[in-house]
Amino acid sequence: MKTPPAERFDVVVVGGGPGGSVCAARLAQRGVRVLLLEKERFPRFHLGESLLPGSMHVLEAIGVLPTLEATFLQKYGARFHDDVRGRRDRFQFDGAWRGDRDHAFEVPRDAFDHVLLKNAAILGVDVREGWTVTGAIREGERVAGVFATGPEGEARIDAQFVVDASGRDALFAHAARATEKIVDLDQTAIFAHFEGVARPEGKPAGDIDIVIFRESRDARPNWFWMIPFKDGRTSVGAVVSRAWIRERRARLDASADETTALFAAAVAASKSAGELLSGARMIWPKARATADFSYRVRDLVGEGWVAVGDAGGFIDPLFSTGAHLAICGAKAAADVLAERIAASSLRGGAEEHAALRAWEAMLRGGAETFILAVQAFYAGPLMEAIFAENKHTALRRSITSLLAGDVFTDAVWLRDTRLRLVEMLAR
Structure with missing residues (x-):
């Protein structure tokens, strides 16, 4: 079989959902040459239609916040209803510990994802729809690009890094058989x-x-x-x-x-x-x-690649965390990759490994907090805390902060909340 001619980019992003589009857009802002390959043609339907205030700073950084304000319904809080005991409560985002973002948006994903993809193209990303990645190019243990097929035939794309934003297809995790279900979340x-x-x-x-x-x-x-x-x-x-x-x-x-x-x-x-x-x-x-939509993957990073969004796992949708983790994780990953590309003489090695693993630890920390919260909800104690009639101010603020997606911090309230969630599950 004839080998297709190679194209060369700094980064190739596989997938045009929020994780892929945000990562590509941020990389382009940092002066990185980026190719984004998306197998479908947008707009297209997707679940995950409720955003969180905790990712608004990322959407502002890549320049789409004014479009979101003009296009989508503003979301100022969350209401909970308990049928069995007739209880109700509402949590308003400006009551979170940080409280600097009082709203997010409710977004039909066909329109929202298209906004993000078009924004990436405006920022200079080479966006190609209708392209399917068929495999990874490897140089020893390092991923060095991808093979893909699309409307123009087969292509070989060489790159310093590959970002797997392929959603539940999870290009690298499935290839390594490195996915696992999350305990008690088989809804x-x-x-x-x-x-x-x-x-x-x-x-x-x-x-x-x-x-x-x-x-x-x-x-x-x-x-x-x-x-x-x-x-x-x-x-x-x-x-x-x-x-x-x-x-x-x-x-x-x-x-x-x-x-x-x-x-x-x-x-x-x-x-x-x-x-x-x-x-x-x-x-x-x-x-x-x-x-069976809840799963983890063993590694979010490897030599020459990172996984963002659903390619890195998915949690039960109770707290609307899918798009939030994708958006925040993608922006942070892009910043790390841009720094590694700028230090081109340091490709691979201990510094790259440490930088990627630090990003992975940050993202896993936020995801694990949400997993604990969802498990504690289904087990009962967190649900009871949500509906407690006389919640003290600190508890209400902590629950509101979780609902707002403020999990990428070392704040005292979050450390205390994680301990409480662990204790709830131990009962």
Whole structure:
């Protein structure tokens, strides 16, 4: 087989989602020659439609914040509903410990991801859609580029670094068989878009609603997300356990679409969800589902490569962490790679290894905090803390800070919160 002629870039980014587009944009801002290869053509649908204030500084740094302000619904907080005990609470982001960003955005991902991809191109990234990466180029143990196929045929791309932003395809992790499921997070999400979902007035109109429903007070919680969009649509999803799916599946009408019927069963099981959706209409012909979405990967870095976004793992969507970790991790990775490329005489070796591992430790620290929080929620103690009637100020601020995504810090409140989450899981 004829070897295609090689192209040369400083960095090739595999994937054009938030992680890939943000990383590429930041690298271009730092004067790095970047190629971004995306297998699909944008815009395209994706889950993960609620952003967090903790990543707004990154979006501001790459120049897209004014576009987001003009295009998407502002999100000032999160509302929690407990069906079994009739409890409610709202957390407003300006009540976080840091509190310097009072809102994020609710974003249909087809539009949001397209904004980020176009911004990367404006900043000088060579963006190519419809290109699939077929393998890595290696020089010994080091990744030195990729092979890809696209509309113009086959290509060989040589690069100092490869950024794996390929999402759940996880180019390097799957090749090394280095993914693992996260304990107790084997949920299934069933979802659709609606119009006519009830909303409050004023700033709370942009809140995400988390509606918790259970068989009894002591049962493991299932929950709904309800994410409002500026155009009147609302993304609604039920996150349920495997056991719940098995039990409900046995009762379904065999002639009905199974996924849509399971979604309807979840709505019927939740008083609050039923009330919010009572005047609403599903605008998709059928509900959709995704299962077993929580996983880790063994390494986020290697010789000549890093993994950002879902290519580095994914956590249960309870705290809307997917896009947040992708955006924050991608910007930080880009800054590290730009510094290593500037020190071109120091390619490889101990300094590069230390810099990449420090980035990995930072990102894992934030992700592990979210994992602890999600596990403590499903176990019960964090859910009880969320709904506690007389929360002292420090507890309310700490919960709000988690919901805002402020996990990349060494602040006293975060160290204390991590210890509390570990204690909750030990009960």
